[in-house]
Amino acid sequence: MLKTLRRDVQSVFDRDPAARSVWEVLLCYPGLYAVWGHRLSRWLWTHHLKLLGRYVSQIMRFFTGIEIHPGAKIGRGLFIDHGMGVVIGETAELGEEVTLYHTVTLGGTSLQKGKRHPTLGDRVTVGAGAKVLGPIEIGCDSRIGANAVVVKSAPSNSVIVGVPGQIISRTRPHTAKDRPDLEHASMPDLVGVTLQSLIARVDELERLVEGHVEHPDVHLPIKGVWHGEDFVI
Numbered sequence: 001m002l003k004t005l006r007r008d009v010q011s012v013f014d015r016d017p018a019a020r021s022v023w024e025v026l027l028c029y030p031g032l033y034a035v036w037g038h039r040l041s042r043w044l045w046t047h048h049l050k051l052l053g054r055y056v057s058q059i060m061r062f063f064t065g066i067e068i069h070p071g072a073k074i075g076r077g078l079f080i081d082h083g084m085g086v087v088i089g090e091t092a093e094l095g096e097e098v099t100l101y102h103t104v105t106l107g108g109t110s111l112q113k114g115k116r117h118p119t120l121g122d123r124v125t126v127g128a129g130a131k132v133l134g135p136i137e138i139g140c141d142s143r144i145g146a147n148a149v150v151v152k153s154a155p156s157n158s159v160i161v162g163v164p165g166q167i168i169s170r171t172r173p174h175t176a177k178d179r180p181d182l183e184h185a186s187m188p189d190l191v192g193v194t195l196q197s198l199i200a201r202v203d204e205l206e207r208l209v210e211g212h213v214e215h216p217d218v219h220l221p222i223k224g225v226w227h228g229e230d231f232v233i
Contacts, residue, residue, distance in 0.1 A: 004076070008032060011079045015099055030064035031080030031100075038068045045070035072106075074098075075122070082128075089117035094124075095140065101128040109134040109151070121156065123174070141174040 012025045012032060019025050025032065037060030044053035053070035061067040066083045068074070071090035077097040080086055085103035088094075091114070092106040104126045108116035118132045121140035126132065129147040138144070139156030150165035159168045 005036075007077060008035060011077045011097070015079045016081060030066065031083040031086075034060055034064045034066035034068060034080055034083060034086075035074070035078050037064070038070065038072070038074060041068075041070035042072075042074075072117075091115045091135070092117035093119040095120055095122035097123045099125045101126065101130075101146070103129045105131045105133070107131065107133050118150075143174075 009022060009025050009032070012019050012029055019029075037056060041053040041056040041060070044050070044056060050070070057068060057070050064083060066080060066086045068086075068088045069090040069092070072088045073093045074088075075094055075096040075098065078094060078100070079098070080100045082102040083100075086100055087105045087107060089106055089108050091108070094106075098120050106118050106120070106126075110116045115135045118134065119137045120126070120132070121138060121142065123141050124138055124143070126144045127146035127148065130144045130150065131148070132138065132144065132150045134151055136151065136153040138150070138154050138160075139158060141156055142154055142158040142160065144150060144165070145159070145161035147163070148161050148165045149163045150160050152165070152167070154160055154165075154167045155169075157169065157174055160166065161168070
C-alpha cells in the first residue's frame with residue numbers, strides 16, 4: 001500500500017512542473033485525493049458494499065469536484081490535473097499512467113446496462129474539456145486534444161482532435177520509455193489545414209481559368225439547366 005501511495009505522489013511530480021514539494025502535493029492536489037478516495041470506494045464496491053462505496057464516491061465528489069464511479073476500473077499512476085468537473089462512468093476502464101485534465105468526461109451514450117463507457121489504454125492523455133463517449137477503446141500512447149468529442153475507437157499512437165474527433169496517426173510513435181506525452185502546442189489544426197488546402201485549390205483553379213481566357217474582359221461561358229432548358233452565360 002505504501003508503495004502505491006508513493007507512486008501516486010511521484011506521478012504528480014512526473015507530470016506537473018508546478019509541484020514543488022511532497023507537502024504541496026499532499027495538501028493541494030484534489031486529483032490525488034480523488035484517486036485515493038476511488039481506491040476505497042472501489043474496494044467497498046467489489047466487497048458487496050455497493051451503497052457505501054457509492055456514498056464514499058459522492059463524498060469525494062463534494063470535496064474535490066471529481067466524480068469517479070466506484071465501478072470504474074483504474075490502473076496505477078492515474079494523474080488528474082486540476083480535476084474540477086471530471087466525470088468517470090461506471091464501466092469505464094483506464095490503463096496505467098493515464099493523464100486527465102479538468103472537465104474531462106468519460107461517459108456513456110446508452111441507457112442499457114452493461115459496458116457503456118470508454119476504455120483507455122496505458123499512457124493515454126486526455127486534454128481539458130474533452131468528451132470520450134460510449135463503449136469505445138482508445139489505444140495505448142494516444143492523445144486526445146482539448147474539447148474533442150470522441151465517439152469512435154482509435155488505435156494505439158493516435159492523435160484525436162476536433163468535433164467529432166478525427167483520428168491522426170503519429171509520425172513518430174510514442175513509447176513507454178518516452179517522457180509523459182503532455183505537449184499540447186503541437187496538436188494538429190485540422191480546420192486550418194483544410195482551409196489552407198481549399199485556398200490553394202482555389203488559387204490553382206483561378207490560374208487554370210485565367211490561362212484559357214484570351215482577354216481579361218472575356219469570361220468563360222457558364223452552362224447550366226434551368227426549368228429543363230439549357231442556358232449559357
